[in-house]
Amino acid sequence: MSAASSPSTADLVALRLRSGGFDWQSYVLHGAMLLAMLLALGILLVLLADVAVKALPVLTQRPLDFLTSDLSSRPARAGIAQGLVGSLLLVLFVAFLALPIGVGAAVYLEEYARDTPITRFVRTNIRNLAGVPAIVYGLLGLAVFVTLLGLGEILVVGGLTLAILVLPIVVITTSEALRAVPASIREAALGVGATRWETVRNHVVPYAAPGILTGTILSLARAFGETAPLLMVGAVAGTFSVHGGLIEQLTGPYTALPTIVFNWAGQPQDEFRSLTAATIVVLVAVILLVNGTAILLRNRYDRRW
Amino acid sequence: MTRLSALDLRVAPRRRRREAIVRAAFAGTAGLTVVISGAIVLSLVGNAVSFIAQVDLGALWSDGWFPRRGMYDIKTIVAGTLIIASIAMLVAAPLGIATALYLSEYAGRRTRSILKPVLELLAAIPSVVLGFFSLTWISPNLIQALTDAPLFSMASAGIAVGILVTPLVSSVAEDAMHAVPDYLREASYGLGARRRTTSVRVVVPAAVSGIVAALLLGVSRAIGETMIVAIAAGATGGSLFGLNPLEPGQTMTAAMTALAIGSDQVRGAALTFESLFLVGLLLFLMTLALNLASEAFVRRVRRQY
Numbered sequence: 277m278s279a280a281s282s283p284s285t286a287d288l289v290a291l292r293l294r295s296g297g298f299d300w301q302s303y304v305l306h307g308a309m310l311l312a313m314l315l316a317l318g319i320l321l322v323l324l325a326d327v328a329v330k331a332l333p334v335l336t337q338r339p340l341d342f343l344t345s346d347l348s349s350r351p352a353r354a355g356i357a358q359g360l361v362g363s364l365l366l367v368l369f370v371a372f373l374a375l376p377i378g379v380g381a382a383v384y385l386e387e388y389a390r391d392t393p394i395t396r397f398v399r400t401n402i403r404n405l406a407g408v409p410a411i412v413y414g415l416l417g418l419a420v421f422v423t424l425l426g427l428g429e430i431l432v433v434g435g436l437t438l439a440i441l442v443l444p445i446v447v448i449t450t451s452e453a454l455r456a457v458p459a460s461i462r463e464a465a466l467g468v469g470a471t472r473w474e475t476v477r478n479h480v481v482p483y484a485a486p487g488i489l490t491g492t493i494l495s496l497a498r499a500f501g502e503t504a505p506l507l508m509v510g511a512v513a514g515t516f517s518v519h520g521g522l523i524e525q526l527t528g529p530y531t532a533l534p535t536i537v538f539n540w541a542g543q544p545q546d547e548f549r550s551l552t553a554a555t556i557v558v559l560v561a562v563i564l565l566v567n568g569t570a571i572l573l574r575n576r577y578d579r580r581w
Numbered sequence: 582m583t584r585l586s587a588l589d590l591r592v593a594p595r596r597r598r599r600e601a602i603v604r605a606a607f608a609g610t611a612g613l614t615v616v617i618s619g620a621i622v623l624s625l626v627g628n629a630v631s632f633i634a635q636v637d638l639g640a641l642w643s644d645g646w647f648p649r650r651g652m653y654d655i656k657t658i659v660a661g662t663l664i665i666a667s668i669a670m671l672v673a674a675p676l677g678i679a680t681a682l683y684l685s686e687y688a689g690r691r692t693r694s695i696l697k698p699v700l701e702l703l704a705a706i707p708s709v710v711l712g713f714f715s716l717t718w719i720s721p722n723l724i725q726a727l728t729d730a731p732l733f734s735m736a737s738a739g740i741a742v743g744i745l746v747t748p749l750v751s752s753v754a755e756d757a758m759h760a761v762p763d764y765l766r767e768a769s770y771g772l773g774a775r776r777r778t779t780s781v782r783v784v785v786p787a788a789v790s791g792i793v794a795a796l797l798l799g800v801s802r803a804i805g806e807t808m809i810v811a812i813a814a815g816a817t818g819g820s821l822f823g824l825n826p827l828e829p830g831q832t833m834t835a836a837m838t839a840l841a842i843g844s845d846q847v848r849g850a851a852l853t854f855e856s857l858f859l860v861g862l863l864l865f866l867m868t869l870a871l872n873l874a875s876e877a878f879v880r881r882v883r884r885q886y
Binding site for chain 2 (some may be wrong): 315319
């Protein structure tokens with residue numbers, strides 16, 4: 277006689293099925309997960325609210341003056357004009373350097389390269405580069421650009437360092453976008469006699485464009501908020517000239533929004549708390565706006581093949 | 582009647598030349614990423630070796646990290662780094678995994694489509710901002726409310742690092758849970774299991790490699806995090822060896838920024854410039870090991886399903 281048909285087992289099963297008792301463990305698990313979720317979201321809200329409240333004095337009393345004034349050790353006159361210009365120039369620098377190189381490398385790896393040990397090594401290498409801490413890129417910039425090439429602590433060096441920092445991220449996101457384009461598109465183009473490059477330029481890249489675009493926008497936002505590497509290559513607040521010519525700005529000392537936040541966060545006076553918070557509001561507003569746009573774009577053009 | 586040969590089907594010389602040029606350019610950009618890795622390793626190793634050659638080796642194992650007094654105690658900053666990373670993971674592991682499980686197994690389509698972007702926004706907050714938040718909100722409202730810790734403490738910095746790492750852990754862990762094939766869930770439900778049992782006993786064990794990968798990646802990120810620690814952990818100039826999380830402490834990354842932005846130039850004091858690179862090399866090796874281990878676990882998930 278097998279166990280399943282023994283009366284006691286059948287009774288047990290029947291009892292279990294009929295009872296439907298209160299399963300408190302399920303509720304505990306569900307509750308814990310909801311709590312974790314709420315905590316994660318709550319932190320974001322508390323952070324935004326806290327910073328906004330602290331920033332209120334500056335943002336209500338002299339919003340325009342704050343955006344257009346130079347840095348100053350006197351809280352009542354300090355502003356972030358230099359940080360805005362510096363960050364903008366840095367991001368433009370990153371855009372013109374990292375994007376073409378990053379997209380080029382991704383196109384090579386996805387569209388041209390055969391699966392050889394060398395290609396696999398390059399891929400692994402790029403994934404590892406993406407995991408290198410930001411501050412190590414700062415050391416690279418310090419050793420190579422500042423010291424070895426003797427460029428000094430100028431804006432161009434900050435831009436180069438940030439460009440190298442986001443390069444692997446651009447390659448990875450672009451690769452993903454290219455991989456999502458089905459092979460049939462390529463086969464159709466190659467089948468009617470297009471060369472590899474013509475296929476890529478006229479068919480693959482246009483279909484992958486939304487993905488490439490969102491990925492690159494996000495990496496620019498990353499560069500915009502990055503601080504540690506800039507500190508290593510000398511973005512010291514104070515002497516950046518917003519009034520000189522472009523060449524002068526590119527080859528002189530510089531500062532950026534996040535480094536101003538860092539500098540002011542270390543100031544003991546209470547007035548600087550409010551100034552720091554106001555700078556953060558500007559920084560975070562730009563980043564959330566850019567990220568929000570990128571997420572919307574992605575959801576809108578998310579194509580299922 | 583003319584007969585076509587393979588020669589007639591060949592691409593015209595001009596197109597072929599352009600093809601070769603484009604291909605070479607793309608290959609060059611991919612090769613550049615390898616050059617960058619090489620430059621990172623060379624600049625770190627080169628300067629670190631020159632530091633070790635010059636420094637009195639006893640200075641590497643003393644009572645504390647005071648580079649300007651010639652005391653480079655490595656164990657002080659490694660201990661600080663590990664303490665802060667542990668606190669961060671105490672926050673990020675439960676929050677990240679619970680959030681991932683909720684998003685993957687419990688949340689409906691609509692909830693997911695709202696919660697995921699919000700988590701991405703949390704991930705986009707720059708770390709300087711979290712550093713300021715840690716110093717002006719977490720420390721007074723959480724740590725100092727419960728203990729008599731000073732304003733600058735490793736605990737408050739560690740919690741902020743945990744918040745920073747949570748979205749990363751949650752997104753990698755969720756990808757792993759998402760990759761668990763539906764037939765496993767269906768089989769579990771078919772046997773009469775509840776959603777709780779299916780989630781905890783089927784999905785989590787099946788995704789365990791990916792969850793481990795997520796945690797390793799989180800630790801790597803926490804170790805490399807710089808700005809939060811530089812702002813909120815205190816001990817900018819130097820630190821005695823200490824293991825109490827309610828005291829100020831020094832991490833590898835914060836020690837590096839303190840050296841780089843110190844009032845005297847980085848190159849000023851005798852060996853401080855070179856000492857940066859020994860710390861950087863150590864940090865690079867630690868994060869590289871964690872990233873490689875994490876990737877090995879991710880590969881295991883892919884092979885399984």
